[in-house]
Amino acid sequence: MPNELRRVERALLSVSDKTGLIDFARSLHRLGIALVSTGGTAKAIAEAGLPVSDVSDLTGFPEMMDGRVKTLHPKVHGGLLAIRSHPEHQASMLGHGIQPIDLLVVNLYPFEATVAAGKAYDDCIENIDIGGPAMIRAAAKNHHDVAVVVEPADYPSVLADLEAQKGATTLTLRRKLAQKAYARTAAYDAAISNWFANELGDTAPAFRALGGALAETMRYGENPHQWAAFYRTPENRPGVSTARQVQGKQLSYNNINDTDAAFECVAEFAPEASAACVIVKHANPCGVAAGGSLLEAYERALACDPVSAFGGIVALNRKLDAEAAKKIVEVFTEVIIAPDADEEAIAMIAAKKNLRLLLTGGLPDVRAPGLALRTVSGGFLAQSRDNAVVDDMELKVVTKRQPSERELADLRFAFRVAKHVKSNAIVYARDLATVGIGAGQMSRVDSSRIAAWKAAEAAKAAGVAESLAKGSVVASDAFFPFADGLLAAAEAGATAVIQPGGSMRDDEVIKAADEAGLAMVFTGHRHFRH
Known part of the structure; x- marks a missing residue:
């Protein structure tokens, strides 16, 4: 067996997100891999008729303290951290009855979702995972011997590697998985530390951590010679990051930047008070208007600067109707963003195959606090979002x-x-x-x-x-x-x-x-x- 391949004999699975779990576990079992698991994950695997050992059988200790202590044990971390080719590590494993764990599958307690749901302080605390990040970091550190999976999206690539290598994983895959593992725990800790800072009212903590999940890789950045990617943060704010793209080609870096500017501006206008339209070009509004209908608002916004509006972004504060859609598509437009759209409007826009239509499901709260960031050489600036409203x-x-x-x-x-x-x-x-x-x-x-x-x-x-x-x-x-x-x-x-x-x-x-x-x-x- 080539040096970079590592045979997987035993896998430890402990997941809060059980998407695809059973199919994945079944495939591992078919490949002859022994399954070890914890709590609800072990129960789900067992109920699917698959043989699985509880982690307490491995450690000789029961889960305790409401599940807070179950995997923090030498027989777990020794199995993850032992360097297989190191004689002293092998001797320690033999001397203490530690079995190697070759594949770790862990996704963390849903802390971000708990905070986003507005749960109480104690609920948020209980959803801070301890054992999960410790195992993930251990497995990632020892990626020369161990593969670590932190999200269901990687199940297919892991299985493909195992199938191709007859039950082994390649070093290339393990390295990629290790990088993602550290990024995931970093983003997780960032969410926790920022939540704590908000709870304490600390606007300038000694360390400011940032974390995001990849939404998509961009074709290029602000200019064609720059690479770019779009990341979502845990902030639950309606906008480009939460929108459903109904149609149109992939959004560019500049599209996302301009569309965000347009939607944040149109959110200043309460839909129950009036319809409103904002047209943005290069991150600046070139026309803004209120009106009795979206059509009226769009026509009045367009009249402010019809030249600049060509190739711009149109943001609306109400459900897009066919009357407004018919008028908007008469002018070359890159993106339309709105809380919703009726079927007739969607069908009308469909005739313009490259026009992107984004539906957000709501407007962002312009008064809500939030964090605004800007990079500078050697660091970044952090400030609160400008949530001052003239009505106040x-x-x-x-x-x-x-x-x-x-x-x-x-x-x-x-x-x-x-x-x-x-x-x-x-x-x-x-x-x-x-x-x-x-x-x-x-x-x-x-x-x-x-x-x-x-x-x-x-x-x-x-x-x-x-x-x-x-x-x-x-x-x-x-x-x-x-x-x-x-x-x-x-x-x-x-x-x-x-x-x-x-x-x-x-x-x-x-x-x-x-x-x-x-x-x-x-x-x-x-x-x-x-």
């Missing part, structure tokens, strides 16, 4: 003129959108629809001018003589450091302004607003998005 802010009118009810509604709308536009962000809005958006400029006044130019271009596209910014309101994601940005908005035709305030020159800016006849409100909250 106390708006302070700082000018002589009070905003009208219509202006106030538009101001809230515009600031809601500005939260999702890259800084520096300027958003013009009128009648609950964006009419010009300036994003990502180094100067706030440049963002103001670009947004005004966009509004003028949108008017031309609509065949309207006057810029759409006339009679609009304007939102800034951060304070105006000088009056020039505000005056640029006034020149474009804005009548009211919403901004965080807090500049050393607030008095100067307020005076300029008064002289221009503008109404201005401060929110006290900044929405930088770099």
Whole structure:
């Protein structure tokens, strides 16, 4: 037998997820592999009519302390860790009656699912697996001799190896399984440590662990020369990671990034209050609108920047209907994401085979706390998600003129959108629809001018003589450091302004607003998005 092959004589199985367990165990038995198991796993195998030994027969100790202690024993860990070619290890095994375990099959207590289900603190604690990770790490360390399986998805590849090698496993497979094993225990421990930090209210723990499960390997990253993969975290948040892709080709790295930006923005608009549509291009909204129907919302969002909308992402806050779907497919669109869609709409979109349709089953809670991460050279930045909502802010009118009810509604709308536009962000809005958006400029006044130019271009596209910014309101994601940005908005035709305030020159800016006849409100909250 080649040195890299290791015959499997005995397998230890202990799983919480019993998907495919019996078929796998039956195949192992057919190959002449002895089965050892624990608790519910042993019971399930025995009830299937397969011979199985309980781990207590192996250790000579019963399970105790409500199952907390059952595999933490030298006869288990010795069987996993013993180097088969090491004379002293072999002598220890013989001297202490330790039998080798050549295949370990363990998936862990469902801690992540328990937390996601909102279970009580004590329930979460009881679902922290101890023996499982210890065995997995032991088997993975000794992968030269032992194969370790941590999820049912690997059963077929293990069986294929065993069949091809007449009951043995290859070193290549064992190494791959060992890598996955350590990644799984790392992700598991990350979920536990982050849960503990949240329970303690510790926003900056001494060590911040991250873990995710591979959703899919991407064709490439942000650019074709970059590799990329998409990972899901334990966070139970409706969106791209939880969506069902009804149709269309594989999502790209940029598709996922842009679709997430669009869906997070549209979630700001409660579906019971109004229909809403967000169109995103390169992670920035290029059109946002509310309306009485999805069709109305889409048409008004599209009117803001019909050129940029080409090849964009469309996010909706309500169930997609055929009326809106028919209009959306008239423009080349990469992705449509919505909580749901009716059958007629799905059939209509099916005619566009490359158009991706994602259905999430719900909207994310914009007020929910969460973690936002960004890598830097040699580390990463961690912060809380920006879950500030304009409806919860106390708006302070700082000018002589009070905003009208219509202006106030538009101001809230515009600031809601500005939260999702890259800084520096300027958003013009009128009648609950964006009419010009300036994003990502180094100067706030440049963002103001670009947004005004966009509004003028949108008017031309609509065949309207006057810029759409006339009679609009304007939102800034951060304070105006000088009056020039505000005056640029006034020149474009804005009548009211919403901004965080807090500049050393607030008095100067307020005076300029008064002289221009503008109404201005401060929110006290900044929405930088770099």
